[in-house]
Amino acid sequence: MTLILQWLWLIPALPLIAAFLSALAPQPCRRFSATIAIGSMIGSLSLACCAFASTLKHSERLVRNFEWFRFGDQSLQLGWVLDPLTAVMLVMVCFVGLLIFIYSVGYMAHDENFTRFFCFLSLFAAAMLGVVIANSLLLLFISWELVGLASYLLIGFWYHKPSAAAAAKKAFITTRVGDLGFLLGMLWLYSQSGTLLFYNHGHGCMEADALSKMVAQTTSLGLAVSTGISLLIFCGAVGKSGQVPLHVWLPDAMEGPTPVSALIHAATMVAAGVFLVARVYPLMSAHAAGVTVSSALQVVTWTGVITALFAATIAVAQTDIKRILAYSTVSQLGFMMVGLGVGGVAVGMFHLITHAFFKALLFMGAGSVIHGCHEEQDIRRMGGLRKIMPVTFTTYAVGMLALSGFPLLFSGFWSKDEILHSAHRWHISHWPFYLMLCAAFLTAFYMTRQVFYVFFGNCRLKLGQTTSSEQRTVDHGGTVVVEHPHHELPSEPHESPAVMTLPLVVLAVFAIVLGFVGTPAWPWFQSFLEHEHLRFNGAALTEAATLKTMLISSVIALGGIALGWLLYGKRPCQRPGDIDVLERGQPEIFTLLRNKYYVDEAYEWAFVRFNAWWARTCDLLDTWVWNGLVQLCAYVFVGIAWVNKFLDENAINRGFDEGCARLTQGGGLMSRLQNGSLQGYLRVIGIALAVLALALMWGCKQ
Amino acid sequence: MSPLSAYLLLSSFLFAIGLAGALTRRNAILVLIGIELMLNAANLNFIAFWRFGSHTGNQVTGIIFVIFSIAVAAAEAAVGLALIIAIYRHYKSTDVEDIKTLKG
């Protein structure tokens, strides 16, 4: 047992301690909480690097399990694992987290709840690290829930804003819907395999014998048990990573402060879903001999494709800078799911790592833009920031190019290429490949649109308010909230301070460098994850199949950028009120896209109303039926009591009194017999004598 | 009618008169006198049966019974009259109707 494995639990523990201390600390001591948070992240990062180094040395999996508690003869075991997947994620999360902590020190400088913010951030980091190192599905689930909680707290950080509170609630509830499936899957898995540990020296549920057992059994629906369990666990991933049915919370989560969005909706939390699928991949991919690809992976693939295309189309029509990035994250997650579905763990994870870096970069860039434009989020009211905020512009451009997959130079291109390549080789159907190409094209298009809107053209910040700029957002509670952009005195936009731009630059460098780690020529990342032998073969690049996909994807990317430049670059809009170019072309489609296919309204109309209706019926049921029943009982008892009282009063009391009256009357009568008159007695005796004599006479006659 | 029935009729008539007196008269002493009469009627009955009743030889139970009855009657009369005196001393009247306090 190597030293690092023994102290692995310390990585999540450090941020947790930081969160605990800053929670206890009184509000004003900002410096104390910031230093603690950043210090703990640095500690975790160093430990993560040690762990990464140890996995580099001996790449087999290291596992340490311990017994949590024992009930009856069974015992519940938890544990943590160190393998290449964990190492990579640890390093990525700690590094990105650290950068975001530093960035948010600057961003939240004049916010009065500074310490509370950092407490939540540390809590979030601890939870995310917990998910990463967990060897038992239960420990993973616990941390998973903590992540959900942290996201709720962070999104709803500015709880005095009703929309923020509503968004936090929305996020929490939608992720919880997914977590429900996750929990059911976990329970089913426990019942089937008897343990929740992934790897337990051969007895874990991800090991061969458990898998084979589960594959053999089939449920009543005809699905294999393993497929069923994995689909249920996938629901959790859908919820957390914002796949199609449960993606509605992610755009609204932008209400939270930008570092939050960056940390949660770019790098870590959304990645948790993908990481979960990667962790559970052996279960997902287990399939009976006859079938080539397990149905679970097919489902993952199709949801990924749909999500990618769907989110990309919406992103085209958005006007809020952070909402565009949010939708791009949703579509990129779709890409990762497709990567996992068709390519396997390495492909998915590679896109995840690269996406984490440049999406964090883009969010922080957007954050500094907003900070610069004094909390202005509507891209139509910005513009011309290229000369005003040069550092932000350059790093933002690098991020945009990486995201849209500018050929050869940027990491986005390589990771997306891997996905497209494996999608192309997917023998089940070719539709995912073609749809992914469209998604890639749209990604490139809306990113260039955004860049041109924000950085090129004239600065529309001071040109007054535009009617169309109100953002009609319907919050969760169904009340329409008209959000008035803050428009204090339109002061000049200004470049963000160093503490914010430095992380941007670092991330920009990584956005570029990271690509070369997983190129086909030198697939270090894939071999690292798949434990294959690494060897350099330049020829791979020129191989026919890979070359073909690389050419197609670069053409797509450039086409997207060109179209973006054509529509928005040449004649950037002059006034915030201008109608969008596309809108002028296709107004109905554009409004459809802007309103996000009315998905929110659909949910609202379907579930919320149903829920409201169901609540009302329950209330009705409760008041009239159960309450009625109880009232009925009460009335019955009251009735009985009344009857009892009535009976008691009339029958018994009156009866008793009557009886007594009769008795006293009788007594009176009897007493008259003994009224003290001697002669009365004598008379009675006389009569008695006569009667007795007669009786005697007649008696003895017979 | 035979002498015995005559005597019996006489004694029952005496008894009836005694009873009537006891029942009707207002004065306690007369009630007592009525009782005495009734007792004497009974004695007469005894003697009549002793004389005319069917018995063997000189049985004397009738006479003995009368003697005892007379003795008892005398004792009773004595106590009765003593009572009347005591009542009189307390109630200042020997009227039966006044002595009604011992009632149920």
Add this chain to the structure above:
Amino acid sequence: MTATFIILAIITIAGSVAAMTLRNLVHCALALTITFAGLAALYLHLDAQFAGFAQLLVYIGAVAILIVFVVLLTRGSDTPQGAVFSSGWVAGVAVAALVFGVLAYMIRGSHAIGQAAPAAPDVSVRQIGDQLMIKYVLPLEVVGLLLTAALIGAVIIAMREPEQT
């Protein structure tokens, strides 16, 4: 139904009726003594000498005097003003008549009357004495006891309690 019986019966009945109906108490007492005398005569007529003399001695000698004494002691001697008969006298007479009727009916109906009158049993005082002392010695003692008790009781009851001041 000899003449003497009739005479004596009339005397006795007259005496008793008078005793019961006269207004003046003393006259009633005297009438009562006449009845006693009549009865004593009847006893003698029935050859029950000892009973007759006992009757004479006890009743006329003691009881009559006793009654007269009590009459005087309770100031009953002055002729009473109010009603002599008690309120419910009609009922009393009715009951008495009823009783007499029943008794008469019984006498008439009883079959003991039919036999012929047996010879008069001559019983001497000695035989009565013997019987008393032999066969009826217990009743005699009891009667003796009763008499003493009655004596003492009467004295105590009638004795004037010491005036509790």
Add this chain to the structure above:
Amino acid sequence: MGNGIDQIFVDGKIWLVSQTPLVAQPIVSAVISIAALIGAFATLFALTTILERKGLGRIQNRYGPNRVGPFGILQPLADGLKAMTKEDVVPRAADHVVHFLAPLILVVPVFLALSVIPIGRNMTALDLDAGILFFFAVGAATELSVFMAGWSSRNKYSLLGAMRAIAQMISYEVPLILSSIPVILIVGSLSATAIVDAQGGYTGILPHWFLLTPWGLAGFILFMIAATAESNRSPFDLPEGESEIIAGYYIEYSGFKFALFFLGEYIGMFAVSGLAITLFLGGWHAPFPFLEFIPSYIWFFAKLLGIIALLIWVRGTVPRLRMDQLMNFAWKFMLPMTLINLLVAVLWQMMGPGWGRWLMGLALVIGPYIILGKALVGHRNWGKRTYRFAD
């Protein structure tokens, strides 16, 4: 020969009865004996009135009535005439019926009592088996007549006198009867003739009279005391003592009724003395054997006169007793003594002949006599008698 004279009256009666038709014979014999009885004792009454007044006079050191006839022997005739001729005054408020009946009811029972006493051999008017009981039964009627007399005259003094007389007579009736019981006990029969026959014989010259036995002597004395009280004479005549309540219950009587009362009283005295004679003095038996020849009735009347003299003597000498003394004497002295006497008689009967029983008898009679006497007298030590003369 003696027998002939003795039975002269009996034979005369038998002869007379035989004259009458058979059907009326019982009535006639009854009438004859009654007439004889009344005649004898009425004359005796007259005699005693004069004897008594003469005797008292002599006791009081004076002559007594000597105006009517030589030495006043016709005085009774005068009294009789007086009674006959005096106006019979009846108080208006008196209860006429009862007033009139009182003397009658007094005289009738007394004469009935006389009929039971054996005057001479075979000369008892009504020889009943329970003669003595008859005597006492009839004697009881006298109290009733006294009451009637006292009450009917509506006079407080007469009523008071009557009440006292009755109380006295009742109180002394008990000792009277109890003192006669020893004789009946010894003789074993209630009939007077049987008692007299039981005293017939003579031992040596002493007759078998019961008087000559300890209990007999005590009995006789007690009997005589009770008898005097019973007939309201001498020391016990408080009820009608002249100086006390003006002649007691017969105040309102005058004329012939008054005489009747006197007659009743004296006849009562004769009856009781007669009983005393039959019980204790051997009835008509001669005191000594050699005097047997004198007819039986002579002895009876001689003894009777003797007792009468005794009573007159007592009347003259013994002072009158107060009412409570009188009652105490009766209940606290006489009654116990008679009971003891009865005990003596029983023991006498059981101990059989011999000195023992004489000794016992004397002891038992004298002892209680002294003790009871002391108790009765109380503890007053009687100082020497002092005389106070009007100075």
